[in-house]
Amino acid sequence: MSLKTLALVAPPIRRLWQDRITLISERDALAKANKELRLSLEAASNLKQNPFFHYHCSFDALDVLKRHEQANLVADNAHVTNFLGVKVSPRFFPGILDGKGGTIEPPPIPANWHADIAEWAAALRAVDLAEEKFRAVELGCGWGCWLNNTGVAARNRGLSVQLTGIEGDSGHVEFAKEALASNGFSSDNYRIIHGVAAPQKGTALFPVVENAGASWGSEPILNATDLQIREASASRQFEILPALSLEEIALGEPLDLLHIDIQGGEADYIDAAVQDINRYVRYIVIGTHSRQIEGRIMSTLLANGWSLEMERPAIIGIIDGIPQIAVDGVQGWRASPAGRH
Template sequence: MESRFWHYDATFDPIALIRKYEKPDRELLPGHFTNYFGVAIATKLFPNILREGVELDTIPANWHADIAEFGAALRAVELAGKNFCAVELGCGWGCWMNIAGAAARSAGKSITLAGVEGDADHLSFAHEAMATNGFTPSEYVLYHGIAAADEGVALFPRQGGNNWGLAPVFGATVAEQDQAIKSGSYEILSMVPLSAMVPPGGRIDLLHMDIQGGEADLVEAALSTLNDNVAYMVIGTHSREIEGRLFDLLPKAGWKLEIDRPATYHISHTPMLVAVDGVHGWRNTKLLPE
């Protein structure tokens, strides 16, 4: 059966960009898997998936992303000027900070990277990955919190293992916070507003958003900040409903969809379940005129 990851639509050539940013002299590090772009990932992060080695190719997809997502992130790098700023919401081990940062570095751009993550263990993995891949503390910042449109308090589930798909509860009341503390099942974290991550000069070249189904809510709530400060968005979409809301919200605000691979479903399951999350790459025509 043909891979579902070939079924995207784009206004640019994502495969050409992926080939352009291949790191040909990628090296093997003990205990790591080195991907197509030269980014080393500790195998301990995904012990059931990764083995020590060097990735030969990443098309149409590898263990975590596909043509559409790689292409969209690299499109943001390509469109940026000599200074590249990327922000990753729900950064986990810092996947897209590392990949986009490595690509921008190979293109001779200066780098400013930021990530937001609710899980403290994953945040430590991100610090480790950034150091392993040669990023200095002056080039990145990591926030332990929950990405949001405004300040506030969120509850984040305490994981019982290597879980990478946990979702927060936003705007927790005092009563909910008290209950969370008593249950021991949740951690109380600050909500980190997107506006706090806008660098001096006011431009984020790449905003990568994968926040377990909260994408459309955040886009709607933070649309003014996005319009004024974000040049390109790569959004992991967790349902067709989310994609529909983005189709409604963003074009009206001057955003152009440049690459789209829809979320796909297990249609034989009742109720239907998402088989693979979708990917959108949106260009802000206010900041990046065509």
């Protein structure tokens, strides 16, 4: 081949090689993109298998969480700050929040260390439905979790706030008061009652707990007899507390939210107190502790005209053929139009 012919052929060959290199580069980039997309889809698929995504809801739960998320939050070294701006002391949950002071948490999608989409969204749904003043009662309030979270969310909306909690553990009572003060509430905004919620007034026994931050599942003994009270007093293993009805706790005022988490007693409580619930409550969020309890609550509230808006069943394991609760369930109920005071 002459030099002239080679000169004529060389440019097309160079272009061919350049086109081939470009094609290989584009193919590799496409393969990489496809791999990343596949991994992303696999991750999303795995995430969707998370049981906390398996709730049923009549409103947009994720939208509720995202609308309540606060921008420009400032970290506090002494607290964990959540997406609403609520401050939580790590002392309340040793072993869970150790070393997390100064952090700001994103919205709990699908869950965080305390609760999941279902419970957060149902509680905040009550805030969205409130007008002018937000009143909430939390039965078995612990550190005042749902008082603080819904109270701050209501305040963020510009609502005035009145919060009431009842708790049997004296250590948790102090946690609740501390948390409410840390989140900017004064005694004008809240009451924390050292006692036990019951269908009717009486006396209850509550186990004494040495480390309040490490124990969150104590159950009271309701309708204690004179003998049980004397034995409890002598043993010093129980606190003798007042048992109060919902009417006494609510002071006869309508409630935008009643949060119930009383360690397995919720169905009995609702069965016995349903008339007070119908009279005073606009929205209920319930932590459920068995499938049987969930069914009983549904039967009672549906028969009384309530509408189920959120449901994520209790997560169970099976041990020797017996269902064992692993994670509490969640139900969110709205009063019928006739029952909205």
